[in-house]
Amino acid sequence: MEFAFSDDQQMLRRTVREFAENEIGPKVMNYDETQEFPWDIVRKAAELGFFGVIFPESYGGAGLGYVEYVTVVEELSRVDGSVGISVAAHNSLCTNHIYECGSEEQRRRYLPRLTGGTWIGAWSLTEPTAGSDAGGTRTTARRDGDGFILNGSKTFTTHGTVGDVAVVFAVTDSDKGKHGISAFIVEKGTPGFRPGKKENKLGLRASDTSEVIMEDCRVGDAQMLGERGHGFVDAMKILDGGRISIAALALGMARGAYDAALKYAQERAQFGRAISEFQAIQFMLADMATRIDAASLLVYRAAWMKDRGMKVTKESSMAKLYASEVGVWAAERALQIFGGYGYVKDFPAEKYYRDVKLCTIGEGTSEIQRMVIAREIL
Numbered sequence: 001m002e003f004a005f006s007d008d009q010q011m012l013r014r015t016v017r018e019f020a021e022n023e024i025g026p027k028v029m030n031y032d033e034t035q036e037f038p039w040d041i042v043r044k045a046a047e048l049g050f051f052g053v054i055f056p057e058s059y060g061g062a063g064l065g066y067v068e069y070v071t072v073v074e075e076l077s078r079v080d081g082s083v084g085i086s087v088a089a090h091n092s093l094c095t096n097h098i099y100e101c102g103s104e105e106q107r108r109r110y111l112p113r114l115t116g117g118t119w120i121g122a123w124s125l126t127e128p129t130a131g132s133d134a135g136g137t138r139t140t141a142r143r144d145g146d147g148f149i150l151n152g153s154k155t156f157t158t159h160g161t162v163g164d165v166a167v168v169f170a171v172t173d174s175d176k177g178k179h180g181i182s183a184f185i186v187e188k189g190t191p192g193f194r195p196g197k198k199e200n201k202l203g204l205r206a207s208d209t210s211e212v213i214m215e216d217c218r219v220g221d222a223q224m225l226g227e228r229g230h231g232f233v234d235a236m237k238i239l240d241g242g243r244i245s246i247a248a249l250a251l252g253m254a255r256g257a258y259d260a261a262l263k264y265a266q267e268r269a270q271f272g273r274a275i276s277e278f279q280a281i282q283f284m285l286a287d288m289a290t291r292i293d294a295a296s297l298l299v300y301r302a303a304w305m306k307d308r309g310m311k312v313t314k315e316s317s318m319a320k321l322y323a324s325e326v327g328v329w330a331a332e333r334a335l336q337i338f339g340g341y342g343y344v345k346d347f348p349a350e351k352y353y354r355d356v357k358l359c360t361i362g363e364g365t366s367e368i369q370r371m372v373i374a375r376e377i378l
C-alpha cells in the first residue's frame, strides 16, 4: 500500500491552495451575500485547467486523474464550496457525460470548449416530482422527423442560468420505464430552452442553481447523447464518478472548518488561557481531525480505484455518505468552538455550516447512498 502523494500531486495541492486562499478567500463573503456567480474566479480557475482536470489533453483537458481532481475540488472547497461545486458539477457531470457517452463528433464539438472553461456545463436530471426517484422523469422527447421535441421542466440544476450547454434527460419511450429515458445535449439559445427560477439558497450561494425549462424545444438527432433509452443507466454511471467529487467537496469544507477552528482555539483566551488548553475543546479537535482523516481515506481510495478503471459504485457512495456527514458534523463542532463568533458572518464558521449541508443531499441524499451501498453489499 502507498499512502503518500507524489511530488507532482503535492505541488498541485500547493498551487490550488495558493489560488484559493489568495484569489477566492478575500471575495468569499461578498459573493455569498450577493449570490452572484463568481465569473472572475471561474475564468482564472479555467486558465489553471480546473474545468478540465480529468480529460485527455487531446480534448483540451489537463490529462490528470481522479486523485488530482479530488485534490483540486478539496482545496477549492476548503476556501469556498461554491467554487468547489462549480468545478465538480462541470467536470463530473456535463463534461464527463459527453466524454464517456458522446460520439466522436460530439466530443470534438463540445469538449475543448468545456475543458477550457470557455463554456460552462450543466446537467439536468432532477425534476420537481423526480428527485431521488430519477427514474420517474416526466420531461418528454417526442419524435419529430429527424429530431425530437422536448417539453418539461428540471429543477435544482447547477449552472442552470449561467450554463452554455446542458445535458438533459427526457422520456423517449414511455412504455419502457427507466429504459425509456434518453439524454440530450442542448445548447443555450436553442429555441424553447431557457432557465427558470434561480434558487435563493441556504448555502453555496455563489453557485448558480436554477430551474431549466423546455417548451417545444426542438433538437436534431445529432444532439442525442449515448444510445436511445440508455440515459438513465448512463446517468447512474456518471454519478458513480460524480459522487467522488461531492465527497471531495465535503472533505474540503470539513477541513476548512477544522483549520479555522484549530487556529481560533489557540488565539481565543477565556479564564486566562487559550481555549485550546481546555480538554473539552481538545477532544472536539481530536475527534474532528480523526473523522476528517477517515473521510479523506475513503475519498482518495475511491479516486485511486477510479483511476485504475475499477468499479466504484459502492466506494464512491461510501465516500460521499461518510465525508458529507462528517462535513456537516465537523462544521457544527467548528461553530461551537467559535462560540458566539461562530454565529456571525465576520468569522468563517457559519458559512461552512450552511454550505456543507448540500453534500448530504446533492447527487443522491445520504439515504440514497445507504440504499446503493446496501444493494452492492447484499
Ligand SMILES: Cc1cc2nc3c(=O)[nH]c(=O)nc-3n(C[C@H](O)[C@H](O)[C@H](O)COP(=O)(O)OP(=O)(O)OC[C@H]3O[C@@H](n4cnc5c(N)ncnc54)[C@H](O)[C@@H]3O)c2cc1C
Binding pocket: 089, 123, 124, 125, 126, 128, 130, 131, 132, 133, 155, 156, 157, 158, 159, 204, 209, 358, 361, 362, 363, 364, 365, 366, 367, 368
Ligand atoms: C444546490 C443543489 C444543486 C443541485 N444540482 C443538481 C444538478 O446539477 N443536477 C441535477 O440533476 N440535480 C441537482 N440537484 C438535485 C439533487 O440531486 C436532489 O435534490 C436530490 O437528488 C434529492 O432529490 P429531492 O430534492 O427531490 O428530494 P426527495 O427525493 O424528495 O427526498 C426527500 C427526502 O426523502 C428521502 N427519500 C427519498 N426516497 C427515499 C427512499 N426510497 N428511501 C428512503 N428515503 C428516501 C430523501 O433521502 C430525502 O430525505 C441539486 C440540488 C441542490 C440543492
